[in-house]
Amino acid sequence: MKKVLIFGMILLVAGIESNAQFFQRGSCSTPVGQLMLKEKDSLGSRGVSDNYHLWDNGTTLLVKFMPGGSKILRDKVMLYAKEWSKFGNITFKFVADTTSFTHVRVKLGKGYGHNSAVGTESKFRRQNEQTMNFDTLYWADADYYVEKLKAKNIKPPYNLNQLITEMRADPNHWNEKELRRVVMHEFGHALGLLHEQSYPGAIKWKKTDSVYNYYWQTQGWDKEKVDFNVFEVSNQFYTNGTTYDPKSIMHYAVAAWQTTDGYTMKDNYELSAGDRTLIAALYPKGKKVSDLEVPKVDISNFGKMNVVNDANRRGLVITPSFDLKSNSKIGEVYFVARLATEDGYYIQTTSPYYNWGGSAAVYQKINVLPNSKVSYNKAGKKNLELFIPYNQIPDTYGKKVIVVFAVYLDDVKNKQMDKLMYFSTTTPMSLPR
Ligand SMILES: [Zn+2]
Numbered sequence: 001m002k003k004v005l006i007f008g009m010i011l012l013v014a015g016i017e018s019n020a021q022f023f024q025r026g027s028c029s030t031p032v033g034q035l036m037l038k039e040k041d042s043l044g045s046r047g048v049s050d051n052y053h054l055w056d057n058g059t060t061l062l063v064k065f066m067p068g069g070s071k072i073l074r075d076k077v078m079l080y081a082k083e084w085s086k087f088g089n090i091t092f093k094f095v096a097d098t099t100s101f102t103h104v105r106v107k108l109g110k111g112y113g114h115n116s117a118v119g120t121e122s123k124f125r126r127q128n129e130q131t132m133n134f135d136t137l138y139w140a141d142a143d144y145y146v147e148k149l150k151a152k153n154i155k156p157p158y159n160l161n162q163l164i165t166e167m168r169a170d171p172n173h174w175n176e177k178e179l180r181r182v183v184m185h186e187f188g189h190a191l192g193l194l195h196e197q198s199y200p201g202a203i204k205w206k207k208t209d210s211v212y213n214y215y216w217q218t219q220g221w222d223k224e225k226v227d228f229n230v231f232e233v234s235n236q237f238y239t240n241g242t243t244y245d246p247k248s249i250m251h252y253a254v255a256a257w258q259t260t261d262g263y264t265m266k267d268n269y270e271l272s273a274g275d276r277t278l279i280a281a282l283y284p285k286g287k288k289v290s291d292l293e294v295p296k297v298d299i300s301n302f303g304k305m306n307v308v309n310d311a312n313r314r315g316l317v318i319t320p321s322f323d324l325k326s327n328s329k330i331g332e333v334y335f336v337a338r339l340a341t342e343d344g345y346y347i348q349t350t351s352p353y354y355n356w357g358g359s360a361a362v363y364q365k366i367n368v369l370p371n372s373k374v375s376y377n378k379a380g381k382k383n384l385e386l387f388i389p390y391n392q393i394p395d396t397y398g399k400k401v402i403v404v405f406a407v408y409l410d411d412v413k414n415k416q417m418d419k420l421m422y423f424s425t426t427t428p429m430s431l432p433r
Contacts, residue, residue: 019208029115029229030218042370049238050283051294051380052409052419053119054192056327057283060091061103061190066130069108072172073136075180079105080183084191085275088283092187104190105130105219110137110164114182119192123299132186137163139182141173181269184249191279197265198234204260211258217426237416240281240292241255245274295331297368299422303378307403309432315389316404316431318362320405320424323375325366330409336363337386339393342400342428347393354392362388390431400428 107130122131
């Protein structure tokens with residue numbers, strides 16, 4: 001039986017430090033929430049912008065730094081992040097590290113690569129987890145430090161430890177141009193933008209061993225990560241009617257040997273005309289709602305997810321508590337509770353009833369009116385219960401399970417299905433023998 005890991009995201013961003021070479025730069029390894037749910041990601045949720053995970057127009061996003069990062073670097077991040085607000089009606093407000101609620105949390109560290117949650121997918125992360133990583137080693141002024149090594153008569157090839165030693169002895173020599181590019185790119189993801197190279201038909205990738213080897217050696221990415229980070233082709237819907245923009249800050253560099261037709265792209269260091277136009281269309285100034293608005297629901301104030309073994313009814317009673325807010329468009333909303341093993345694999349089932357995409361699950365379709373607010377299981381009210389009988393949970397007799405709660409939306413009008421609106425998991429809990 002196929003095993004499906006729910007926490008693929010964690011794997012995606014790891015492993016850069018050990019494989020990074022002195023001169024190589026970190027490519028962005030931004031994952032999307034769909035990746036956490038592997039059997040669903042064949043839809044391809046990348047492209048120009050992920051309209052289902054845009055913030056409300058005009059939002060002031062609260063941003064804080066996680067522990068770490070010098071004041072010098074933090075100041076640079078704050079400065080360059082704000083470039084987007086010149087063109088879009090969206091603001092990054094940097095707040096104190098001690099702030100308890102924030103939308104975006106930035107980690108300046110080593111070994112995690114550069115990546116960010118895409119738009120509102122940052123809500124799927126806990127407040128004590130970062131939503132954006134910058135690998136500050138990749139911001140070092142490599143030319144400067146190489147000169148220092150050469151001056152000591154140390155011959156190449158150089159390794160990361162040598163770089164770290166030099167940086168400690170003589171800190172704060174940064175590649176400002178690269179740093180600015182990466183900050184604008186990752187904050188573009190935080191606003192819901194996706195990789196431009198995944199524009200349908202834009203790049204004719206050579207999917208050969210040499211390309212896979214290149215990303216393994218320079219980024220530590222295995223085949224699966226390369227397929228996702230590099231080769232993924234976006235959904236045409238997400239292009240928002242734009243044409244392919246090779247100048248976009250959201251574009252990866254592409255070398256001729258990586259493509260079948262010799263196409264090349266260097267890194268872009270500015271927000272392109274296309275980037276500016278798109279962000280202004282998604283977050284229009286002087287307008288309440290974007291013309292590109294799609295149906296969305298906002299899940300907030302997610303409380304403790306109660307999961308109780310009910311001996312009389314012989315099953316699990318799942319009662320999540322949260323507030324739901326819809327926008328002006330109509331979508332079909334599903335509340336889904338799937339079961340996973342203790343080590344994070346969805347439990348597969350052939351049950352015709354307690355089944356969501358092949359996983360043991362219980363779900364409910366909800367009729368949500370436009371511009372409405374509903375509270376579930378709040379203030380003593382019991383108005384949402386998901387129940388799954390034990391005899392519908394295969395192979396888990398006496399074992400521990402994780403309950404994975406998700407909210408999906410089908411945008412029937414635009415034929416865009418299974419859009420992940422929320423995602424939360426419990427800690428492992430025992431099922432009775
Ligand atoms: Zn990226």
